[in-house]
Amino acid sequence: MKLPDKGTPSGQLWAFLASVRLTVIVLLSLAVTSIIGTLIPQNETPAWYIDRFGEIWFGVFHTLDLFDMYHSWWFQILMGLLTLNIIICSMDRLALTGKIIFARHPSFRRARFLKRKNRKEVRIERSSTSLRPLYENLLQKEFRYVRTEAHEQGFSVFAESGRKTRLGVYIVHLSVVLLLAGAMIGSFFGFEGYMNVAEGETEDTIQLRNSPGSRKLDLAVRCDDFNVIFYESGAPKEFRSDLVLLRGGREVVKKSIVVNQPLRHGGINIFQSSYGPLPPDARMLEKDGVVLRLISLDSKMEYRKKLKTGKIVDLPEGGGTILLKKALPSFLFMGARDMGETLVLEKRSPDGVVTEIKLPVAFPRFDRMRRNAVFAMGVEGLTQRYYTGLQVTRDPGAPLVYAGFILMIAGCFISFFMHHRQICVDVTSEGEFSRVLVSGISPKDPIGLEKKVEKIAERITRA
Incomplete structure (x- = not known):
């Protein structure tokens, strides 16, 4: 992928969009605006904001879309700019690392491996010619790519694995x-x-x-x-x-x-x-009514009366009259427990004393707790609606x-737990003996690479 020339206007724009400075500025802007969005309550009514901040500040905040900040045009621009910055940065960096990741024949420089601090050397009483196929087979069992190059003193076997793991950061x-x-x-x-x-x-x-x-x-x-x-x-x-x-x-x-x-x-x-x-349908109570079940606490007789809204009904045993006044969607018993849908009745005794009675539909035995009652009342034929x-x-x-x-999970796993490694087994002929040097290069996990080099050196020694 060819990037724009830095000397051209498009190249300068590309460099600006790919800069870490832009990333920092956008992230700080998002952090500051998020704090503002926390301090200023979002999506309240205009009357609430005017009462809280006054008309002048209400006008300023309204113009800046601070009352619905996360949907404002400028916040979306910041999000879009951050997205573009990440894309351009990735493309800019991938243009360089892509030569390593997608190369058909990776580059190995023998001199780099000979100077590595993690190198291990062994001296083997065998000629270099007999060791070449042995070491090639050994590395081919562990690495996907193996190549052998000859030099004046002997040969080097280069091996590589995990080259594509460099894509982990781009996946993130x-x-x-x-x-x-x-x-x-x-x-x-x-x-x-x-x-x-x-x-x-x-x-x-x-x-x-x-x-x-x-x-x-x-x-x-x-x-x-x-x-x-x-x-x-x-x-x-x-x-x-x-x-x-x-x-x-x-x-x-x-x-x-x-x-x-x-x-x-x-x-x-x-x-x-x-x-x-839900309260009962008012039209249903006026037209069809409900059945009131009464149990006389004196005679233990049971009665049923049809009640309709606004209609006075005589009670049995000369107990006065009863009137269905209205229905409530809820009723708090003793100010704590919601009894749900409740009918409100008005009972008038023979001597003219008026008592208001509340009958929760879902609790037919509720009225038995009423003091000085002549009848225990309950509602039938009316189910609680919700x-x-x-x-x-x-x-x-x-x-x-x-x-x-x-x-993100896959990219983080690749970035932290999978590594690009290059190993070199360099064999130098010293007459009947061979000096074998094992070393490796990896952009990450130097401790793991050192253990890998030691492991290969041990296998070479045993071989």
Whole structure:
């Protein structure tokens, strides 16, 4: 690969983009802006910022996009500049190291090996001619590339392995580029938000997270059923939503989801996030009503009365009247425990004393704790309805991020645990004897290289 001439404008631009100085400046800029993004809360309402900083500073911060800094144009430019810097630096360096990595016939200089500090010398009572095939076979068992070169005093057997491991650092660079590219794609084209879907109902719009806006999906979500299982303490053990995805009114996907088991379709992920009770439909209470079950604490007789919103009903045994006033989505018992959907009744005794009674739908025996009661009351024919809280995300850059993490692990493993090594076994003839020198060259892991040289020297001695 031919790089631009440094004397030309394109060459000067290339040198600037490949400089370490640019890397340092961009990284420091990202660090400083990240601190600003931490000090200034992100994605709050304009009224909140005006109250906190005043109108003047609100205008300044708004112009600089500091309220949604990580999606601002200048932050994306910094990210893009860092990505370009990494690419240019890698290409600039690869233009030089590529001659070593991709050479068909690597270069060996005998003089370099003879001066190495890790060299080991042995004197063997055999001629150099008989040693040549022996040492070639020995090195071929451990190294992929072996070449023999003759010189005036004898010969040298050169061996090499791990030349491609020099690409490890470039794989790490590529992984960082993929991570940055994935983050930028997700920032521009992805979204994250929430929606609440009542049982039996359909929604197609989410409330965006960290933003006052909303987003209409290209499909609709219907909740056919919702179930929640409680521990004895009343804490939720598991909640499950039976969801159907609709496109153009047609069912596309059906799946039951629980926490950490999302529904994924077309790049959209739907997670079970929360839930909440729903009050009874007011029209249903007015039209169909509910059944009130009464047990007389005196006669032990059991009665049932049909209640509708706003309709006064006489109680048995001359116990006065009862009126269904309204339904509450939740009720905190003693200010602590949420009893869920609750009906509010108004009981009027024969002497005109009015008592407000709350009957949680999910706890039919709750009213037995009421003091000075004439009847123990409970609700029948009304099941607790819930809405399911869903987290909806789409991140088209996620595959690049996953690929980046995989490549980073692979690149770090190659860079730290695999090495490029060159070994030289130099044989000099000294009459009936031969002087054998073993040495090696490696850009990394000098201790491991020294052990390798010692190991080869021992095998040569035994051979």
